[in-house]
Amino acid sequence: MSTTERPRILVVGGGYVGLYAARRILKKMRYGEATVTVVDPRSYMTYQPFLPEAAAGSISPRHVVVPLRRVLPKAEVLTGRVTTIDQDRKVATVAPLVGESYELPFDYLVIALGAVSRTFPIPGLAEQGIGMKGIEEAIGLRNHVLEQLDKADSTTDEEVRRKALTFVFVGGGFAGAETIGEVEDLARDAVGYYKTIKREDMRFVLVDAADRILPEVGPKLGTYGREHLESRGIEIYLNTSMDSCVDGRVVLKNGLEVDSDTVVWTAGVKPNPALARFGLPLGPRGHVDTRPTLQVQGTDYVWAAGDNAQVPDLAAREAGAENAWCPPNAQHALRQAKALGDNVISGMRGFPQKEYRHANKGAVAGLGLHKGVAMIVVGKVKIKLKGRLAWYMHRSYHGLAMPTWNRKIRVFADWTLAMFLKREVVSLGAIESPREEFYEAARPAPAVARPTPEKAKAS
Template sequence: MREILVVGGGYAGFYTAWGLEKRLRPDEARITVVDPRPYMTYQPFLPEVMAGSVEARHAAVSQRRHLRRSRVIAGTVTRIRHADRTATVRPADGPERELRYDVLVVTAGAVTRTFPVPGLTEQAIGLKHVEEAVAVRDRLLTSFDRAAPLKPGPERERLLTVTFVGGGFSGVEGFGELLSLATALLKRYPEIAFEELRFHLVEARDRILPEVTDRPGEWVVRSLTERGAQVHLNTQLVSAVDGHVVLSDGLSYDSGLIVWTAGNASNPVVHNHTDLPVDERGLLTVRADLRVGTPEEPVPDAWAAGDDAAVPDLASPVPGARTVPNAQHAVRQGKLLARNIAATLHGGKAEDYVHHGLGVVATLGMGRGIFQYRRLVVKGFPAWLMHRGYHVLAVPTWERKVRVLAVWLTAALFGRDIVSLASVQDPRAAFVAAGSPEAPGHGKR
């Protein structure tokens, strides 16, 4: 009975464990998955979760429901000592403990990259997890409720101002979807005019969506601008103290909502707390067959994939290229990891990872999108349909596909739900307030 430890239950980790369950007999190996969250987040759906087009739970795939033969531990791996075949695990509750393994799979995923911008950690919300997408949506809906009865002034303007920092796919899709939601909300809030909405997208480079070519990227900027947004290129966030945004181009304003989507950083556990080889970026050095190590010196019984692995891109004409950290690669690498590990355990040979891109597709809000495959560019409603079609096919399990389709059909018939549940972030507030001495009727029976 071999012990296989999977560090991280994201795309690559989930698909690795799922595939190993199908390829290995129960008496061949025991699979353990360690992740702080008991679900895999389907991140391409987060912008639509934020806009209310997809239910939050439908963007999360339960590990325990679908990894039926794996042991799932809700916790964090804090150190890996592959020389001893041990990993230190910090569970959600209780003391740390050591786990021994025979085969290691590192798919811990990246973390949000931040910079020492004053006020950033106190004011901003990320967009990497379901909880963050829900919080952004509830914050916007609550801001509309609070702004509607106010007279024109600084507080009303602050509540109706949104700032996204980061012009990659996550930032642009989230920005476009939230702008679409805010515009749709105006029908239900006659007190608020379209001209009062202030949506700012801040990008440090001279273009957004680096995965597409220049002209489609310019079209996206024009499209967002025509919808009332302000796109700041070659601009950085200088300060966000108390929600007062200061940009490097000299503009400053108060923003009721700040969303940070300025890229990812290597996982600290991989970067600083393992004896496995890493490159200058803190990513695991990985061979084309997804073994950790170099072609000349593979590390025995160690595999890696996903955002924390510098996987050679054999499909790229550029020498030394590495696969980009996105869902398209992570899913396919996870599937190949399962095949390769099972093959080696059965005495077979591991395959190299080669994947030719299927193009890039992004949603820019309800009914708007962009798709590019080489020189072919599709814009607007057809691209939006392609985005939805691709991702409903890509999300794992038929159960999740059906649930997502059902929500889309319901929204098409009745519109998006615009109820804010921001109070769930402090569920005891009403109970505590009711029991305070100042509460009406306190102490009466």
């Protein structure tokens, strides 16, 4: 960390909003005008819409993340966590990966912590559940699913086999529907290499507390998505939730009980709980309360956007939707980040702030290879697509939205190669504890008691 007399713009969080806001500020800023400091516990940004495809092996995991230091060469990038913020002194406390915490003064503050998985106190969930918020979880899910196939193919215990081949997904929004669609595709391809397993032996279960899946694309496309997944043998239970999953015994509120070694939790997100320690005004669900200018209510030096912010949706309100807020998706995050960056520069120079306004352009979702749904808004017309064409729209939109040309090219290269090469179905579960084998080889052998001279003579 460098010391400087220049004003410091502190960006808390290096996710989608943090990365794009910092890039925008650096682009608009004059040389030497301020120091931009980005603090995040990871040294990379994860493009979350591609996590289902990374879990299915359609995209290399390394191509789903963007290294912060490479993309922000003119910024200070600190790998750690902002634990507290003193608004009166304008000082943040940073806890680095190693060493003691230290204080970091700032003049302008950007809150871009994003969201975390929304969970409930369900017995067994912490021990059995697998989330889908980070690339590590996507890699872990892929390895886990392939290991379950290995386990089922190698055992003679029918109960163990049935439990290994049952996969339960909780949450029917974009994350849940896309993940189960991609993973079912992966498993369907993978069983072709197992002599004792068929697709009919596997059981995929999708559970959601709402009355439909994919609410983001509307009722008709949501119904199509459900019928499509069911046609692939996926069981879908709506208006129900999971009561417990202790030791893999999944109990649903509708009375259904199944044994499963795989419980994937995608039942929504909530703002990062660290926001409660920042002394900022929060909305009823824990979001930072912002004005349409993305400035935090009651301040003129703090901005917030993305999943951790409660941003008024001016376009929806003008169309008649009272108290509408911007939904937490990449479409809004990208545009909010750019508007936020411009407003930070304006605020630093004493110019007026501009309000954020964006009309919804629609939504796209992939449900596996060559399968998807899309709702595109053109003016006042909603164009609804499904099947292969919607899947192309999904890939085109997110491929172009991926930050940096380096990652765009790599992602499109992965997709192009997949047209000619078969899907990779190798499980690398050992990477979760890579030193285990070496440890077993290198640890000292247990001491063997040597007989005393008296015992040796006696023998």
